[in-house]
Amino acid sequence: MKPQPPPDPARFEDLGLVEPLLQAIREEGYTAPTPIQARAIPHALAGKDLMGCAQTGTGKTAAFALPILQRLMRVPAPKPRHIRALILSPTRELASQIGESFGAYGRHAGLVHTVVYGGVGQGSQTKAIRAGVDILVATPGRLLDLMGQGFIRLNGVEVLVLDEADRMLDMGFIFDVKRIINAVPLSRQTFFFSATLTHDATDLAREILHEPLRIDVAPSATTVEKVQQWVYFVEKSRKARLLEQILRDPAIVRVLVFTKTKHGANRVAEELNRGPVRADVIHSNRSQSARERSLEHFRSGETRVLVATDIAARGIDVDGITHVVNYDVPHESEVYVHRIGRTARAGAAGVALTLCDRDERGMLRDIENLIRMKIPEVGPHPAGPGAGPSAAPGAAPHVAAPHHAAPHHAAHAPAHAAPHRAVAHPAPPPAPQAPSTRGRLRQRRYNPR
Numbered sequence: 001m002k003p004q005p006p007p008d009p010a011r012f013e014d015l016g017l018v019e020p021l022l023q024a025i026r027e028e029g030y031t032a033p034t035p036i037q038a039r040a041i042p043h044a045l046a047g048k049d050l051m052g053c054a055q056t057g058t059g060k061t062a063a064f065a066l067p068i069l070q071r072l073m074r075v076p077a078p079k080p081r082h083i084r085a086l087i088l089s090p091t092r093e094l095a096s097q098i099g100e101s102f103g104a105y106g107r108h109a110g111l112v113h114t115v116v117y118g119g120v121g122q123g124s125q126t127k128a129i130r131a132g133v134d135i136l137v138a139t140p141g142r143l144l145d146l147m148g149q150g151f152i153r154l155n156g157v158e159v160l161v162l163d164e165a166d167r168m169l170d171m172g173f174i175f176d177v178k179r180i181i182n183a184v185p186l187s188r189q190t191f192f193f194s195a196t197l198t199h200d201a202t203d204l205a206r207e208i209l210h211e212p213l214r215i216d217v218a219p220s221a222t223t224v225e226k227v228q229q230w231v232y233f234v235e236k237s238r239k240a241r242l243l244e245q246i247l248r249d250p251a252i253v254r255v256l257v258f259t260k261t262k263h264g265a266n267r268v269a270e271e272l273n274r275g276p277v278r279a280d281v282i283h284s285n286r287s288q289s290a291r292e293r294s295l296e297h298f299r300s301g302e303t304r305v306l307v308a309t310d311i312a313a314r315g316i317d318v319d320g321i322t323h324v325v326n327y328d329v330p331h332e333s334e335v336y337v338h339r340i341g342r343t344a345r346a347g348a349a350g351v352a353l354t355l356c357d358r359d360e361r362g363m364l365r366d367i368e369n370l371i372r373m374k375i376p377e378v379g380p381h382p383a384g385p386g387a388g389p390s391a392a393p394g395a396a397p398h399v400a401a402p403h404h405a406a407p408h409h410a411a412h413a414p415a416h417a418a419p420h421r422a423v424a425h426p427a428p429p430p431a432p433q434a435p436s437t438r439g440r441l442r443q444r445r446y447n448p449r
């Protein structure tokens with residue numbers, strides 16, 4: 001029999017962390033490491049490069065922040081202090097969150113960190129850097145700017161982190177990122193995190209990592225089980241109309257509609273806005289401030305329908321999303337799990353509806369293989385292929401009127417179409433009071449999936 005790998009250590013005390021960090025972890029209220037922490041920290045402490053496939057909510061920040069802090073604490077800070085660890089982040093929001101985490105985990109470490117990002121004056125950032133920092137968290141554009149002005153030198157960097165690398169690439173930062181990496185010494189430890197390992201992300205990882213340990217935080221069944229999932233079989237040309245009909249249902253309190261492309265996201269939002277449903281859109285071609293505004297409106301409930309690409313939606317921490325709609329079936333099955341994980345957070349129930357056309361059936365089958373369940377079908381509906389009661393096997397034959405005929409009857413589509421499943425299909429959860437941004441950052445919580 002093949003020997004089993006040892007189980008992941010279940011205690012922070014077993015990971016090799018020093019007491020000041022353990023104390024900070026206790027003060028944060030963490031009782032046990034998350035899977036990515038348990039797997040990454042011992043190897044990172046041993047100096048290995050890491051390639052982590054994980055998204056926000058897995059506890060990945062501590063997985064790289066704790067080993068960095070411990071490494072830098074080992075020797076007294078050089079005088080004057082200089083940047084020894086650099087963390088690159090695609091957005092200002094994520095950079096701030098990472099900065100806050102370094103503040104929390106490093107509160108007894110005696111190290112100095114700061115965060116630089118664009119869209120604000122640089123005065124306070126350059127002042128902090130001049131005073132000396134050990135750890136710098138930065139977005140690529142502002143970092144290059146400050147390097148160009150001579151405020152920042154990276155020749156003393158020992159540890160480099162690329163966080164949400166796929167998103168950074170999607171936002172067009174590839175050349176910026178490469179210029180920055182070229183300014184960092186080759187003899188360094190590198191951590192690379194990406195929610196999906198796209199071709200570009202994998203190529204970049206190959207270029208910059210040295211014999212990395214690869215850690216995948218696999219989507220666990222718990223997310224999948226908590227979300228009620230339904231699929232509509234629909235012709236491609238009728239998806240827009242079907243979506244509009246679905247979204248008229250007031251039981252859909254806060255909904256994220258996913259499309260594969262930015263162009264698709266724009267088109268869906270435009271078509272919705274021509275009718276009675278108001279929708280906003282978020283993708284990486286929009287400016288940082290426009291995206292933040294859209295998010296704030298979505299969080300506060302001002303916007304009920306947000307259309308997003310996968311990359312733009314990642315890292316967004318919004319509670320109370322009652323429904324996720326997959327306007328396109330994603331090519332990668334894991335992406336489906338990430339998408340539906342946006343609802344059913346914090347123990348709430350959630351609903352995921354997928355619009356699947358003929359060409360997408362193969363991808364739907366791949367998803368069903370991954371999640372090991374068949375996604376029940378909603379039918380019949382007016383936009384179904386060859387629509388009519390007989391067109392949709394599995395639909396409850398006694399349903400006289402599909403929900404579209406009576407959209408004002410509160411309950412959402414699947415409950416009408418398949419009333420025999422209604423028991424397992426409770427009303428979507430009420431939207432919680434949207435907290436302020438600051439409160440929300442504090443509320444970020446480990447999502448054990």
Ligand code: AMP
Nearest residue numbers: 030034056057058059060061444445446
């Ligand atoms: P991250 O994926 O790094 O953005 O972390 C998501 C959230 O999980 C943050 O709010 C962290 O404070 C929290 N978190 C990280 N590690 C743990 C842990 N071991 N136990 C409980 N919460 C954690």
